[in-house]
Amino acid sequence: MEILKKIVKFAIPYKKYAYLNIFFNVFYALFSTLSMLSLMPMMKVLFDDSEKVLDKPVFVSMVEITSYLEDYMNYFITKNNDSNGASNTLLYVVFAIITIFLFKNIFGYLAKYYITFLRNGVIKSLRETLYSKILDLPISYYSEKKKGETINKVIADVMEIQSSFLSILELIVREPLTIIFTIVSMLLISVKLTIFVFLFIPVSGFVISAIGKRLKKDSHKAQEQQGNILSILEESIGGLKIIKGYNSENHFKSNFSKLTNSFMKTSNSILNRQNLASPMSEFMGIMVITVLLWYGGNLVFVEHSIEASTFMAYMGLAYTVLTPAKAISKASYSVKRGTASAERVLEILDTENPLKDKEDALDSISFEKEIIFKDVWFKYEEQYVLKDFNLTIPKGKMVALVGQSGSGKSTIANLITRFYDVDKGEITIDGVNIKDITKRELRAKMAMVTQDSILFNDSILSNITVGSEHTHESISKALDIANASEFVNKLPKGITTNVGDSGNKLSGGQKQRISIARAVFKNPSILVLDEATSALDTESEKLVQDALENIMNNRTSIVIAHRLSTIQQADLIVVMKNGKIEEKGSHSELLKAKGNYYKLVNLQSL
Ligand SMILES: Nc1ncnc2c1ncn2[C@@H]1O[C@H](COP(=O)(O)OP(=O)(O)O)[C@@H](O)[C@H]1O
Numbered sequence: 001m002e003i004l005k006k007i008v009k010f011a012i013p014y015k016k017y018a019y020l021n022i023f024f025n026v027f028y029a030l031f032s033t034l035s036m037l038s039l040m041p042m043m044k045v046l047f048d049d050s051e052k053v054l055d056k057p058v059f060v061s062m063v064e065i066t067s068y069l070e071d072y073m074n075y076f077i078t079k080n081n082d083s084n085g086a087s088n089t090l091l092y093v094v095f096a097i098i099t100i101f102l103f104k105n106i107f108g109y110l111a112k113y114y115i116t117f118l119r120n121g122v123i124k125s126l127r128e129t130l131y132s133k134i135l136d137l138p139i140s141y142y143s144e145k146k147k148g149e150t151i152n153k154v155i156a157d158v159m160e161i162q163s164s165f166l167s168i169l170e171l172i173v174r175e176p177l178t179i180i181f182t183i184v185s186m187l188l189i190s191v192k193l194t195i196f197v198f199l200f201i202p203v204s205g206f207v208i209s210a211i212g213k214r215l216k217k218d219s220h221k222a223q224e225q226q227g228n229i230l231s232i233l234e235e236s237i238g239g240l241k242i243i244k245g246y247n248s249e250n251h252f253k254s255n256f257s258k259l260t261n262s263f264m265k266t267s268n269s270i271l272n273r274q275n276l277a278s279p280m281s282e283f284m285g286i287m288v289i290t291v292l293l294w295y296g297g298n299l300v301f302v303e304h305s306i307e308a309s310t311f312m313a314y315m316g317l318a319y320t321v322l323t324p325a326k327a328i329s330k331a332s333y334s335v336k337r338g339t340a341s342a343e344r345v346l347e348i349l350d351t352e353n354p355l356k357d358k359e360d361a362l363d364s365i366s367f368e369k370e371i372i373f374k375d376v377w378f379k380y381e382e383q384y385v386l387k388d389f390n391l392t393i394p395k396g397k398m399v400a401l402v403g404q405s406g407s408g409k410s411t412i413a414n415l416i417t418r419f420y421d422v423d424k425g426e427i428t429i430d431g432v433n434i435k436d437i438t439k440r441e442l443r444a445k446m447a448m449v450t451q452d453s454i455l456f457n458d459s460i461l462s463n464i465t466v467g468s469e470h471t472h473e474s475i476s477k478a479l480d481i482a483n484a485s486e487f488v489n490k491l492p493k494g495i496t497t498n499v500g501d502s503g504n505k506l507s508g509g510q511k512q513r514i515s516i517a518r519a520v521f522k523n524p525s526i527l528v529l530d531e532a533t534s535a536l537d538t539e540s541e542k543l544v545q546d547a548l549e550n551i552m553n554n555r556t557s558i559v560i561a562h563r564l565s566t567i568q569q570a571d572l573i574v575v576m577k578n579g580k581i582e583e584k585g586s587h588s589e590l591l592k593a594k595g596n597y598y599k600l601v602n603l604q605s606l
């Protein structure tokens, strides 16, 4: 119920279509019942067993509406048979039947026509909300959750919600109304027969719900497995060079088939359970019909309390009541599957972002003095990665972080950009804790260049602006400073060239210079470079290094590097070890101290 409510929220903008759907469904249900009743006069004419009524009946009150209608019908048949013959009467009846069925189907179509807009609208809103949530959630969310699982939720689970969960919207008004109208007509024809029919319905309902129970659990499992399949697929395509290069195709194939095997088992169990629904309800249905035939037949032949033609029409009605009842029992399976998917989708939507902006967070700050790390402790999982870390980065200065891999350098970049929050201590900009600043404002002040240049499958231009306003001059200036103009101008399509998936149509050095152009274009006050040149060959490193020096000019920068030659001119060099500062000072001071930095420099110059 809770889940349904949350999903229904997405339907609110489309409620106009729900009303239209209800409106047409009321008529559909009405005509659906009428269509069965319309068979009654046909039987009466064919079997010629209608009571002869010679006087036009008069309408007395609503209480006697059934007998009035029946009398009127008999009167019409008697009169028309006398004056025009039975085959003419049959023509009238046939025409009436065709008209009623036509209307029934037109209304049925219109009801479906309108609900379609709602169903697909809900999917659109749901996907959009999910996507913004995915962008909003912190980076840490995705190191715990598999990417494939998240993608599966946006694609497969949302589809499942649309196909199964929302399919009940079609039934929710139509089928119960059809049942009510039909039952009313059945009761009007024969109370005795109707009570008899309804003794059977709870029995079949019980059987069906028993099968449905396990379905939800299995469906959860299936979607999870499908997520794992997506994960492996994504990883394999991304890592194709390694898989082929190390001849590990078979290893990956067998991992993949373990997943597909367990998915197959779960799916088999789900489908077969579902497959039971239709034969079960058909069998239940025919049981009702045959027992009814036996019981009703007795009423016709032995008791003579009901006419044969009326009984035939009654059978039609009983059948009409079974169709929506079957649809409802089928829908109960769908709802179970849909609920499982909805739960999984809501799991993302209900995840609180731990890095929320405070209500009174500053959306505009000045940066005139310094950034300070004060007694900062931080851990990703159990172990502290930064322990009581203290550092002051004055405005306009270049601070370099060096030290063995795993010592916590990138972590500092992650914390200053607030991709993660510190556990203890604080990071301040001009004395303001960065937790008191909106993330938007904080990140507006910074630009980051990382080791693996992150490029999107789009043009060079879009990769540089990532959605910001730009002029021709600002772009070419950014490309100039990033040492990228020359190669970009040589490309046949220039800045509109598509860079390919993750930029794989460019070389490593070219990719990195586009990343730098992106940072230059942003014109940040604080620049964070995390091993920006580490992945490059010497020649492109030289080009990228020059580009970096161009933008670091007069800017506050935090430079993480393992090639020490690139940071000699830094104002402050911080040597890190196991999340702590081991040494700090300028290049010449550290050389004089003959400590670890001295050793590292000697090691690298060898
Ligand atoms: N997302 C993460 N989840 C868990 N542990 C992490 C994560 N990122 C880094 N670590 C751990 O934190 C430590 C510091 O990592 P990092 O700051 O990336 O080191 P480096 O100095 O090489 O940049 C390492 O021991 C690493 O295993």
Ligand SMILES: [Mg+2]
Binding pocket: 409, 410, 411
């Ligand atoms: Mg690192």
